[in-house]
Amino acid sequence: MKKGYxxxxxxxxxxxxxxxxxxxxxxxQTSAEIVVRQADASSTESVVAILTDVDVLLYARIPEYNFKVMQACLDTKTHDIDMASDGPDSLLQQLDWDGKFKQAGIVGIMGLGCDLRFSNVAARYAAD
Incomplete structure (x- = not known):
């Protein structure tokens, strides 16, 4: 059955x-429109170019470009989910962007794929 979410x-x-x-x-497997576009995550401008009318970006590549992708999401007011971090220090730097994301009215979920159990804890925290 194809869902329309x-x-x-x-x-x-x-x-x-x-x-x-x-x-x-x-x-x-889906009734959704699917489009393939070229983008270079090392360039904030390239990411911005694909975010027209996008609600959520799921960044599932190397964490080296997390901050460029995060900036593109801020520039376009696109919710951001990334799957990895370069380590604890980098993740803490990402979390320091919380105020920027709140000011833009968007949500940023960082390091969601770093630890599968963490995502459960974060989801429970958000639900509470």
């Missing part, structure tokens, strides 16, 4: 060939 999904990477192959299979 997601209306549009944008897959972006610097090299789009893999995303194009994945999309062929994914389209069979």
């Amino acid at each position: 997601v209306k549009k999904l944008i897959l972006a990477d610097i090299f789009t060939e893999g995303a194009e192959k994945f999309v062929k299979k994914l389209r069979e």
Whole structure:
């Protein structure tokens, strides 16, 4: 059964060939519009260019570019979820952006994929 929770999904990477192959299979499983775009996470401007009319960005690549992606989300007021951090110090620096995200009226969830159990704790904390 195809659910209608997601209306549009944008897959972006610097090299789009893999995303194009994945999309062929994914389209069979959803009624959402799926678009593949090229973006370079090392460039805030490149990420900004793909965030038009995007509600949430899920960044699932190397953490080296987390801050560039976070800035793009702030610039476009796009909610941000990232999957990894460069380590405890980097994660603490990311968490220091909390005020910026609140001021922009968006949510930033950092390091969601770092520790699977942490996401459960964070979800419980958010629910409470």
